[in-house]
Amino acid sequence: MSENFRLDRGGLINRNKKISFTFNGKQYFGYEGDTLASALLANGVHLIGRSFKYHRPRGFFGAGVDEPYAIVQMNRNNEVDPNVRATEQELFEGLEAKSVNCWPNVNFDIGAINNFLGKFFPAGFYYKTFMWPKSFWYKVYEPIIRKAAGFGTASIKHDKERYEHKYEYCDLLITGSGPSGLASAYAAAQNGAKVILAEDKSRFGGSLLTSEVTIGNQSGQEWAEKIISELKSMPNVVVKNRSQVFGYYDHNMLVMSERISDHLPKTEKYSPKQRLWYIRAKEVIISSGSIERPLVFGNNDTPGVMLSSAAKEYLKIYGVLVGKKPLVFTNNDSGYETAIEFKKNGIDPIVLDTRKNSNSEIIKEAKDLNINIKSSYVVVAAKGYKKVNSADIAKISDDKKNISNIENIKCDCICVSGFWTPTIHLASQSGNKTKFNKEIDAFIPSQSKQKETTLGSANGIFTLEETLKTSFEKGNELSKQITNKENKVSVPSVVEKKSSNHDKFWCVPLPEGKNYKRFLDFQNDVAVSDIQLALREGYRSIEHVKRYTTLGMATDQGKTSNLNGLQLVSDIENKVVPQVGHTTFRPPYSPVSIGAIVGREIGKHSKPTRKSPMHYWHEKNNAVFVDAGVWLRPRYYKQGNENLFEASKREAKNVRQNVGVCDVTTLGKIDIKGPDAAELLNRVYTNAWLKLPVGKARYGVMLREDGIVMDDGTTTRISENHYHMTTTTAQAANVLSHLEYYLQLVWPELNVNVVSSTEQWAGAAIAGPKSRDVLQKLFPDLNVSNEGLPFMGYMEGNLFGVNARIFRISFSGELAYEVNVESGNGNFMWEKIIELGKEFAIQPYGTEALSTLRIEMGHVAGSELDGRTIPYDNGLDGLISKKKDFIGKRSLYKKAFIAKDRQRVVGVVPIDKKTSIPEGSYLVRDANLKLPNPKLGHISASCWSVEYNNPFSLAILKDGKNMIGKKLFALSPLKNKSIPVEIVSSHYVDPKGERVRS
Amino acid sequence: MLHIKCPHCGLRSQNEFSYGGDATVKRPELNKEVSDQDWDNFVYLRKSPRGKHLELWQHISGCRQWIKVERDTLTHEIFTTLKANEEI
Structure with missing residues (x-):
């Protein structure tokens, strides 16, 4: 198909590089530098999807992040990407996209019957209708509603793309590279501040790319290019495009999503698809600009009705005409700028201005160009189903209440401008108390809670001269305070056209006898009648109206609908907008993919994996592993065709009959040193510890203050003031914090140090009636007889040149020993045990056999010490000292516990x-x-x-x-x-x- | 994410710390008679103020010290941070 709507010249696209793509299975061509939206418009494609509730045909309304309609399903390199805004998706060779929310296809959508049943689908319809019978909700109603509603379809496959997280610190984070962002970044960079400048689009410059202004002796666009290239060359500045700062959190932490590969046919090797930046900024400059406000009239959702700024952007950046018979409907001068652009490109627009008389340099230029201007005129309704083909227009009375002289005129697009809404989302998220500015009929930031400053049109300043002046000043001032350096730059002179005041009028009344749908929220199909109904039914708070009607709740978060909704509520309630107030802005400003939020913490990276020094031996010997907290432990060692049950039975039996060896490296270990170490143990454990001799181990139970068992384990007195504590694998970290808590805060007088030594020691439990024989082979010089090393005894030995600690403790209930060596020698120890144990029929055993052994012995473990049991419940009441106090003892006297x-x-x-x-x-x-x-x-x-x-x-x-x-x-x-x-x-x-x- | 000034290490992100609750709670002394009421108050009852709150945090991924943080529970503003043995 040829590009009937592409101009022969102009725009910032690369006309030397043609790109082919498909939409709904049909092939089209565009150019490098296009978005999917601009390329489709160049091909005259306006019908892009169906609306959420009524399945009405929908086209393009904006040209960027504010787009409420043009959401598509993408197929990129065999990966599905749902809910991509066509206005943001850059074109690449082979791009495949299709419409969402329509079945069987966008041209013939069965759900559109909802449009004709519209009077049955008012606000709150779902709440009211699908209530009875109650049991029907889950089984019948919800599945059908879910199928009919909703947008893109998420993939059920694992996402093969890689996403990354990055932490960054800076002096100034600047969100948006329009005039205010560029000026403030430039001024701050000159003072040596570390600056991050983030732009959500691919091109830097914001409004400078589409406005007819002169800065110094350059066009706005040239000036933007110059500033950006200078900033890029500075080592203290990071400049990022395709990067949306979407959340402003506590203590000046902002989160930005950088789309690194979405504009490419496939992600490059070693590159992530997206990167999430956590940025801690000393100061934040919000230069996020403003979004044009729609005007509300009948069928204002028909494809071909769009923001006048979007029409201008398609013309100036992409060289695309959104129509050849444009109607411009405006309440301010911005519409004229779009009309002038059309005229300059040989297209004759008609301008309908709601104002009676208005005069400005811009209007004069339009008049000089012989543009057809109708004052005190409005669009009553757009006509056409899948595309605008004409409009009913009318004269409006001075009080804006009555319309007359309705006539139908032919047009193929309607460009609307209802003045501008500052993008205050980030400021509001930061806690800024916004205020309503009557001059611009919109909210602007006012009182800061955090270190943020809003500049330019985001702050309600709509002249370039004022914007540049204040932005250079602020950039200089804020950075100077941080760097203590000043290298002030002069503010360039500006030539721009002055504009006149806008009209305080947004919603065209219905002509008599007509009930056109007049949409406020385009993505969620919220019409004027829905708001009226909500108010009639008694909803007053704007937060309630929002939730009842879903106004501003869609994925575009009301970027184009909020103010018109508030204006309508205040008109009906006879209030002023600030009395109604606005709903809370919450992150994210625009949708963020789940992949980016999850980052690399996915699959086996969702938690660290800890392996014992003997891990590779286990692997080589057919161990089947199990997750034990963050550790991987052998569950059983498979022989032949054994299953878990058979293998664990064999292993456990061998312990009972001969001897087995188990990797117990994962047990938590805490090294305790100091003259008061015994006193600490005595207070932490329920039993007595003051008289434990050197060279002896003891089993202990520790409680929380509420009397519940926290953990158990053995602690060994290595020397006079040195103890080795073991904890369960799961509680190791908590027990260490617990000890630190009491030592640092409750009993700072105790002279004790604790440190984790879990990773420092590799451990092997040798258990079974023949374990002593194995131990003797390992330490031929030691006396390991029952007298030499009695139960709960401890000694140090030399294992073929390696220092070892030997504990005679048992979890299996058999005669058993635990040998610890430094981690690096773990595998050496293990192989020695296996080698020397061979003649005693030694076999390794895993956690399953270990469980069997402890269960039949009645040794309690994690499944009994489950955070709900006290010592008595576990048969451990014999370990409670009556003579001394300890953590949690007082709780044991509670009625329920006795x-x-x-x-x-x-x-x-x-x-x-x-x-x-x-x-x-x-x-x-x-x-x-x-x-x-x-x-x-x-x-x-x-x-x-x-x-x-x-x-x-x-x-x-x-x-x-x-x-x-x-x-x-x-x-x-x-x-x-x-x-x-x-x-x-x-x-x-x-x-x-x-x-x-x- | 909060930015907490550890009195030992300096400003660090919240994800290096773990929360430890009300810092004004005093554990009853060992080996002293404690009434049921006092013990229950110590174990279970905590105020949930809207505004200033002196609370404990442990710098678990840093120096491992328990510290005291005076924070506004409404605005998250941190007024001061103290070492374990310092009083406000």
Whole structure:
């Protein structure tokens, strides 16, 4: 298709590079430097999608971030990108896009029937209609509504693109590279400040690219180019295009999304698709400019109705005519600038000015060009379904209440201008108390909460001269305070045309007998009638009106709709706009892709992966790993075709019969030193610690102040004032913070230092009746007999030239030792144990076998110490010292904690000795009661007892102490199981603990 | 994200710290009789003020020191930061 709407010359596109692309399956051509929007318009394509609620045909309304309609689904390098604004998407060779929110296609959309049923779809329709019967909501109504509504379709595939995060600090962050951004950045850079200048478009310059002004002796565009190239050459300045600062957070932290590769056919190697910048700025200059305000009239959503500034931008930047018979409808002078551009390019526009008399340099220029101007005229309604083909226009009375002389005139586009709305989103997000400026009928920033300054048209200053003057001043002043240097530059002279006042008129009344839809919010299909209805139904607060009607709630966040909505509410309520107030602006200013927010923290990068020094040995020996917090631990070592159950049974059995070795490097370790170390332990643990001799270990339980068990582990006295504490893998970090809290804040008088040594030590647990034989082989010179190294004993040894710590402690309930060496020697130790243990049939065992061993011994672990249990519940009440105080002791006297029928850990065996009990099952007295069946307790851990060859579980059971021997049922509604069980002692194997002492 | 001035390290981002609650709470002394009411107040009851709040933070990814921060809970303004042993 030829480009019928492209001018022969002009614009900033590269006419030497033609680009082909497809939209809805059809091929078109554009040029390098086009956006998808400008290229489609050049081809005369105006119908781009369907509206959210009524499925009305929609085209282009803007030319940038404010675009409410032109949202497309992109296919780029086999990746789907939903909800891309065509006005922001730069064209690249082979770009594929299609319409959203229409089925089967954009030209024939079945959902458009909603348009004719429009009177059944007023504001609050969904709330009112789909209420009954209640059960229908989830099953019937919601799925249908969800299918009919909504925009693009997200991919269900993993996104192969890479996204990055970056942290940056600067003196000044400047958001927007229009005249105020450029001037302030330039002035600040001259003073040596570290400046970041961010521009959301690909081209720098903002309004200077489209306005007819002279700065110094250059055009606005040339001046912008010069300033940007100078800034780029300065080492203290970072200049970023395609970068949207979308959020202003606490303490001058701003977040910016940089679109690095979206404009390319595919992301370059080693480059991310997008980068999220977290910028901490000493000062922020908001130079985000302003967005043209629409005028409201009948069918003002018809494709071909667009902002006059957008029409001008398509002409001046892309050399594209949005129409060949344009109607310009304006309440201020900006519309004339667009009309003049049309005229200069050989197109005859008609200008309808709502004002009666107005005169200015711009209007005079239009008149001199013989442009047809109709004063006191309005557009009553646009005509045409998929594209404007004419307009009903009328004369409007001086009081703006009555229209007369309605006539229909032919046109193919209507360019509207309702004056300008400063973009105050970032200022408002920062906490700035905005104020209403009656002169421009819009809110502007007023009282700052954080270190931000808004300049230029974002601050309601619409003349270039004033903008440049204040921006150079502010840039100089703010940077000078930071750098203490001043290198002041002079403000260049400016030639610009003066404009006259705008008309305080935005909404054209309906002609008698007509009920045209007059849209305020174009993306969410909120019309004037919806606001009127909401107010009739009693909604008063603007926040409520917003939520009831969805005004300003779409992905464009009301960039074009907010003020017209507020104006309408105040007109109906007979208030002034500042009394109504505006709704809260929240980040993000424009949509940010989830990928950018997640960054690199995805998949296995979502948390760090910690591996023990023996990890690669485990890998080589067919270990199947499991996540244990951030650690990877062997779950079992697969032999042949074994499954988890078979392998863990074999490993556990081998520990009970011979000897096994388990990697226990992941246990938290804390090194404790100081003359008051024993006193600290005595206060932290529930049992007594003052008399622990050097060379001995002790098991301890620590509580939170509320009496709940926090963690358990063994601590060993290495020397007089030196202890080695172990914690569970999961609680290591919390326990360290806990100790630091008490040492630094509660008992600073204690002379103790604590430091994490988890990573410094590699650990191996050697367990089983033959473990002593293995240990003797490892340390032939040591006396490791039961007398030489008794249960809970500690000694240091030399493992073939490597220093080792030997602890006689046991988690498996067997005779066992833990050997620690410095991490770097971990693998050496491990291989030695395997090598020397061979003759005793040693096998490595993983966490699954480890669990089996501890469960059948009745050793409590994380599943019992679950943050809800006190020592008594875990059978640890014997470890509570009556003589001394400790953290959390006072809480143990609470009524509920000393109740006679308090829950307690018990063992559970299925009566049939065959059926495994799912973890999490409820214990109940009668399996046949209706749900919710009164719960007596729950199964905390289950295993297959290798000692007795039947299933065995631990449970936390109400009045557990007196329940031994009782018969109950274990119910698992999730797995649809009801298992008759018998309650037994939690110490299922070796209840007297003889093995560990053997 | 807050910007917190660690009295030991200087200005650092909030993500280096972890929050520790009300800094004015005093733990009852060890081995002293404490009434149920006083103990419950210590363990469970905290004020949730709108405005100035003296609170604890730990610089976990830095010097690991617990510090006191006087912060406005409404505006997030930080008025002062103190070492663990300093009083406001």
